Amino acid sequence: MTGNNRFKRLLTAILCCCFLLGVCESAIADDIYQSKTIHSSDGIGKFYQGREIAKVMGHTEALWLERPSREVEEQPQKLIEALNLEPTNIVADIGAGTGYFSFKLAQKLPLGKVLAVDIQPEMLDIIEFLKNENKITNVEPILGTLTNPNLPENSINLAIMVDAYHELSQPHEVMQEVVKALKTNGKVVLVEYRRENPFIAIKKLHKMTQKQAIKEMSAVGLEWVETKEFLPSQHLLIFSKA
Known part of the structure; x- marks a missing residue:
């Protein structure tokens, strides 16, 4: 395997890992907070543990x-x-x-x-x-x-x-x-x-x-x-x- 091919494969692997980490972090964030389009005018439309954040x-x-x-x-x-x-x-x-x-x-x-x-x-x-x-x-x-x-x-x-x-x-x-x-x-x-x-x-x-x-x-x-x-x-x- 040439140096260029090894570098390309390594870069691809790194990018894939970054993408997967981003997906995981997004999933965790979605589990922690929920957003609703219909919400109180005193809130930000974001909910945590069932409570709307003011x-x-x-x-x-x-x-x-x-x-x-x-x-x-x-x-x-x-x-x-x-x-x-x-x-x-x-x-x-x-x-x-x-x-x-x-x-x-x-x-x-x-x-x-x-x-x-x-x-x-x-x-x-x-x-x-x-x-x-x-x-x-x-x-x-x-x-x-x-x-x-x-x-x-x-x-x-x-x-x-x-x-x-x-x-x-x-x-x-x-x-x-x-x-x-x-x-x-x-x-x-x-x-x-x-x-x-x-x-x-x-x-x-x-x-x-x-x-x-x-x-x-x-x-x-x-x-x-x-x-x-x-x-x-x-x-x-x-x-x-x-």
């Missing part, structure tokens, strides 16, 4: 995240106290937005820090401005992607997502990366409006049931620890690395 709140809604009424509606200080943080903890605030929770968490971590993750550079610009304006040194803005929060492996004690998880367009991939980033005994906390209660005045797709949250976290190897129900309208769901 549209993302854009940076133009930043003032909504900083609304004064949030102190009463969500009681953030009570939420943070319930996390039982250690001063040296490293906490990832995923879907940090304007840093509303990041800066509150930072006050509890004088020897640790908060990794404020968001996929919108405009949100991170706001965090950077507030960080410099208030001379806060233990909040680090991180630009994530739709599939990866860009956290180092084995680097965080806690990942928290407040009213954010339900908007992840690639929740399976993101949570797989979060699990990798957790240290031994690390925890994941989801704070979501209770979908079980139809009287909570939040759009349906922006709420989650406890059952659905546990189902989705178990899909990436996270075990449900407990659910705290002391907040006015939200679950505080705690999970650990299996």
